[in-house]
Amino acid sequence: MAHPVWADGDAYEAYVGRWSRLVAADFLRGLDVPPGRHWLDVGCGTGALTSTILANGAPGRVTAVDRSEGFLAGARTRVVDARATFHAGDARALPLPDRAVDVVVSGLALNFVPEPARAVAEFARVVRPAGxxxxxxxxxxxxxxxxxxxxxAAAELDPVAAELDEGRRFTVCQPDALRVLWVDAGLGEVSVRPVEVPTVFADLADYWTPFLGGQGAAPTYVTTLAEPGRAALRELLAARLPVEPDGSIRLTARAWAVRGVASE
Structure with missing residues (x-):
């Protein structure tokens, strides 16, 4: 099985980064964080959540951490703000001392951490009381x-593809699983809510082309296909996607947002 690649920030932005930015804005509105606080963005990727915090969260400072040097390079280019700094680091062993920040956030990253419980325990370690x-x-x-x-479509053409489907692999991406992670880390006032945003593609090319970028599980799978296999997959998708009279494809994307508070 080909392992997903996370290095090309531009390809990731075209694939799901642009939709993450829509979710990030709604996510922040539900946090109720006062201005001037020190935020930590874990798994910052291309900077989608970091830039949203800077624009809408009135932070005093944002520390952003990611394992991918490629993503960090792109984030530093996209996010030019004296309040933000970017660092290489692992969510399971954050490069910060205890009780160092007021807020810890993570967008679209927790399911990619091999041991998510360790990551959430680290979130709880570095946040200040009541953070x-x-x-x-x-x-x-x-x-x-x-x-x-x-x-x-991929599984219909190639049954092996079903084993790569994130819906089967990422069991942490469910409300009950997220709630358990937060409670087990000692966090209180835990709540989980859905965040749904529109994902409107201008046409079939706008939908399909990002899958050729090699960033993430589905695009990585596409890189393993010979050209006839890619063409067959594209044609099956073209036949099944709900195309509007103007050629656009109007879908939706839902995320689960979890929030908790550190004990005082």
């Missing part, structure tokens, strides 16, 4: 329509 710890992940099983269409 907010929150994250959001895609609802891969039911709510991410662009991927549901993709994997249904």
């Amino acid at each position: 907010v710890v929150a994250a959001y992940v895609w609802d891969y099983a039911d709510g991410m329509a662009m991927m549901r269409h993709f994997w249904a």
Whole structure:
């Protein structure tokens, strides 16, 4: 099985980064964080959530951490703000001392951490008493329509593809699983809510081309296909996607957002 690649920030932006930015704005509105706080963005990727915090969260400072040097390079280019700094680091061993920040957030990253419970324990370790710890992940099983269409078509043509489907693999991306992670980390006032955004593609090319970028599970799978296999998959998707009279494809994407508060 080919392992997903996370290095090309531009390709990731075209694939799901642009939709993450829509979710990030709604996610922040639900956190209720006062201005001037020190935020930590774990798994910052291309900077979608970091830039939204800077624009809408009135932070005093944002520390952003990611394992991918490629993504960090892109984030530093996209996010030019003296309040933000970007660092290489692992969510399971954050490069910060205890009780160092006021808010810990993570967008679309927790399911990619091999040991998510360790990551959430780290979130709880570095946040100050009464600080907010929150994250959001895609609802891969039911709510991410662009991927549901993709994997249904891929599995019909190649049964092996079903094993790569994020909806089957990422069991942490469910409300009950997220709630348990937060409670087990000692966080209180835990709540989980859905965040749904429109994902409107201008045409079939706008939908399909990002799957050729090699960033993420589905695009990585596409890189393993010979050209006839790619063409067959594209044609099956073209026949099944709900195309509007103007050629656009109007889908929706749902994420689950979890929020908790550190004990005082």
